[in-house]
Amino acid sequence: MKRLLLGAAIACTNLLSATATFATELSFWTWRQEDKAEYEKFFADFTKANPDITIKFEAFEATNYNTVLSTALAGGKGPDLMMTRTYGGIESLAGAGYLMPLDDKKIPAVKGFSEAALASVTMRSNKTLYAVPAASQTMLVIYNTEIFQKNGITEPKSWDEFIAACEKLKAAGVMPFANGTATAWQNETIVSALTSSIMGKAFYADLMAGKTDFNDKRYVEALTKLKEISKYFPEGFVGLDYASAQQLFTSGMAGMFAGGSFELANFAKQNPALKMGVFAAPGLKAEDEKLVGLFFDSGFGANAKPKDEAAAVKFLNYAASKEFAQAFANRLSNVSAVPGVTFDSPLLAKVAELNKNSIAYMTLVNFRYGEPTGSNLIQAGVSKLLNGQATPADVGKSMTDGLAAWYAPFKK
Numbered sequence: 001m002k003r004l005l006l007g008a009a010i011a012c013t014n015l016l017s018a019t020a021t022f023a024t025e026l027s028f029w030t031w032r033q034e035d036k037a038e039y040e041k042f043f044a045d046f047t048k049a050n051p052d053i054t055i056k057f058e059a060f061e062a063t064n065y066n067t068v069l070s071t072a073l074a075g076g077k078g079p080d081l082m083m084t085r086t087y088g089g090i091e092s093l094a095g096a097g098y099l100m101p102l103d104d105k106k107i108p109a110v111k112g113f114s115e116a117a118l119a120s121v122t123m124r125s126n127k128t129l130y131a132v133p134a135a136s137q138t139m140l141v142i143y144n145t146e147i148f149q150k151n152g153i154t155e156p157k158s159w160d161e162f163i164a165a166c167e168k169l170k171a172a173g174v175m176p177f178a179n180g181t182a183t184a185w186q187n188e189t190i191v192s193a194l195t196s197s198i199m200g201k202a203f204y205a206d207l208m209a210g211k212t213d214f215n216d217k218r219y220v221e222a223l224t225k226l227k228e229i230s231k232y233f234p235e236g237f238v239g240l241d242y243a244s245a246q247q248l249f250t251s252g253m254a255g256m257f258a259g260g261s262f263e264l265a266n267f268a269k270q271n272p273a274l275k276m277g278v279f280a281a282p283g284l285k286a287e288d289e290k291l292v293g294l295f296f297d298s299g300f301g302a303n304a305k306p307k308d309e310a311a312a313v314k315f316l317n318y319a320a321s322k323e324f325a326q327a328f329a330n331r332l333s334n335v336s337a338v339p340g341v342t343f344d345s346p347l348l349a350k351v352a353e354l355n356k357n358s359i360a361y362m363t364l365v366n367f368r369y370g371e372p373t374g375s376n377l378i379q380a381g382v383s384k385l386l387n388g389q390a391t392p393a394d395v396g397k398s399m400t401d402g403l404a405a406w407y408a409p410f411k412k
Helices: 002-022 033-049 062-074 088-095 108-112 115-119 145-150 159-171 184-208 217-232 242-250 263-270 309-319 322-332 346-354 374-386 392-403
Strands: 024-030 053-059 081-084 132-144 175-177 254-260 276-279 292-302 358-360
Touching: 024 033, 024 062, 024 309, 033 053, 033 309, 033 322, 053 309, 062 088, 081 088, 081 309, 088 292, 115 132, 115 292, 132 145, 132 184, 132 263, 132 309, 132 346, 145 276, 159 175, 159 217, 175 217, 184 217, 184 242, 184 254, 184 292, 184 358, 184 374, 217 374, 217 392, 242 254, 242 263, 254 263, 263 276, 263 346, 276 346, 292 309, 309 322, 374 392
Parallel strands: 024 053, 024 081, 175 254, 292 358
Antiparallel strands: 081 292, 132 254, 132 276, 132 292
């Protein structure tokens, strides 16, 4: 009897040892340090459905993430799973062979994603998908609804109404906009947030078809209007950095903030009592189509040589699921790239509705594939424009001439 019990104990020990041996821990890297608590909940949900797989979260400082990630992957020490950048940001990793190629056989759900979402994480040269699209971001105007109501202001339908709203706020002693331009990337966001409706879909279509460039009068007019409305930015805005601009808005000192939908969760965190609304900055006339600027900012990818390929693919299928996307949207206040997601937040639902009428946040989406990037050029150009060192036409020319170094349609 003792021998039987001993044998059973040994067998049980061996079984537990085998189970431990087959358990897989995958590493996950991201730049979203502030989302750690929520991601750990996502991972716990995943492990509940897949008890043999656990995921370890690690986050890095956003501005250094690309360098840290590419260096680690090049040295064969990168993560099994990672949050990827999009467009030119993912191509550098995919082109070096660091990422696992994906398709609708590995991840069946991607068949339902939008063409724009998939394009953000697809290598242009070989048309191969390298990540599951995660979230979109929208460039628009965020406003303080209490300030608007107090001053009898409604969402403007034309550019003249937009200027009139700014004048009304200024007369009431309220800063119309909180924006500053000392932080370079903010110079780029305000172009898309404030002038997409003025540029229009026809300009963007012609630009993508190679029929025009940034010397186009429609683009120059958009920058002219940006210069016009910048007089409603805070005094000394050229020296106002991003964090300070955010504080002006969240403290209630300014009525509007031109930026991205990614601001909403952070603004609410800074001031939970803040009541916000969003709208697409109008075109010149009330009948002009109101457009927001749209881009996809992230994806979920896997190492080309993960610790356990089957486990990594299981997680990517989870990331592509509506179950994950619904929690992702509601817990992190993001518009998920997964189709069919609804929103607990009326504000986020409004953003998703505005996305139905959009053009691309073009300097990021279409012109970050070579040097100098469209982002670098417009950031420098807007800085000069708003400092009185360049005209709108000068900026359009510098964009066209700079991109001609690598963008074929602009080469003479």
